[in-house]
Each structure stands twice: as structure tokens, then as C-alpha cells.
Amino acid sequence: GQQLNQSPQSMFIQEGEDVSMNCTSSSIFNTWLWYKQDPGEGPVLLIALYKAGELTSNGRLTAQFGITRKDSFLNISASIPSDVGIYFCAGQKGGTSGSRLTFGEGTQLTVNP
């Protein structure tokens, strides 16, 4: 079953506001990834993080790999209506534990214009 705790479950914000969501785990992951899923589509990779403490940006998105390797957060600045969707964190153990992903439960983001 799921090992990642993602919060919040849902967010309702006004256009232009900043958003923050995070993910915690009871075990260590060697890679953290953030995906966005729009209705009727598959998850799309937003950001991949490979080193503890790493802070990476992709446009208005910024994500960090927690120093303990058990958590990650995603920030979205100056939200716009097309940011609406479900955001998933995912952890990857790598090495002999393999490359499959374990997903968080998702954060449903609604942006009001």
C-alpha cells in the first residue's frame, strides 16, 4: 500500500496566490518526483530531485528534496487557472530496490479566477 503521506488533500485558492504542498515518508527515498495529472490524462512529470537538500525550479514551480530523504515539498508561485489538477509526489528507492515509484495520495488544486 501507500507509504507516502501527502498534504493537503485539497486546496482552493485565488488566482495569483502561492501554493505549497508536501510529502512525508516513513522510509528513505533516493529520488523524489512531482507529477501533475489533468482529468482524463496520465501523470506528467514536473520536477525530479536526486540529492538530499536539492532545491530545483521549473518556471513557477519549486521543489525541494528533504535533507533526511524522507520528505519533499512543492511550491507553485503566482497560480493561474491552468494550474488546476491533481499533484502527486512520488518516491523512488533505486539501487537494488528498483526503479518503481511509490505515490502519495495526491493534492487536488482548484484555482478560482
Add this chain to the structure above:
Amino acid sequence: DSGVTQTPKHLITATGQRVTLRCSPRSGDLSVYWYQQSLDQGLQFLIQYYNGEERAKGNILERFSAQQFPDLHSELNLSSLELGDSALYFCASSVVGSNSPLHFGNGTRLTVT
């Protein structure tokens, strides 16, 4: 467009039946993963194949099986279908390497009536 192709997009079938879902990975990707997404379970890892061989197994029922062919496309076979098997089934692929991000297709929505 992730480059991962899944067919069919929608599938409606009756309980007890058998269906086959097909996935073509991104060009150059050797690993294929299958995930199930239902409303109350999030994205659950089912199985991974690498270059034709089973690499990792997750929460896959005995009624389900998969294979990866020499041309690297994969099929997920679901048999003796039950109402609870209704879900979105996603295929993802990645390049060689235990820390490679997964890229997802747009899924097959299976409805069992």
C-alpha cells in the same frame, strides 16, 4: 505528449470476462511499468518489465498477468473480471537506470458492469 501510447482508451466489459490492455513505451525505453488508479486507492504499482523480463511485482492480483514482447511493447491481461477491477490502468516507461523518471501514458479506463 509523453511518448507512451496506450490502447484502448476506454473499455467496457462484463464481470467474468477477460481483457487485454496494450502499451507501447517511449522510443529507447527498456522498462515498462503498470499502475492501477482507482478512486479510493490512488496510484498502485502492479508490475514492471525490463527488456522482456519481469523485474518487480507489486499489488498485482493472480487474475492479472503481463508480458513484454521483443519489440518492447507490453500487454496487461485481466481475467475473471470483477466490479472492483473498474479503474484507470496506466503504463509508464523509463530508460535504463534505477533513478530514471517514469513517463506515463494516458491510461485505459476499464469499466466492469
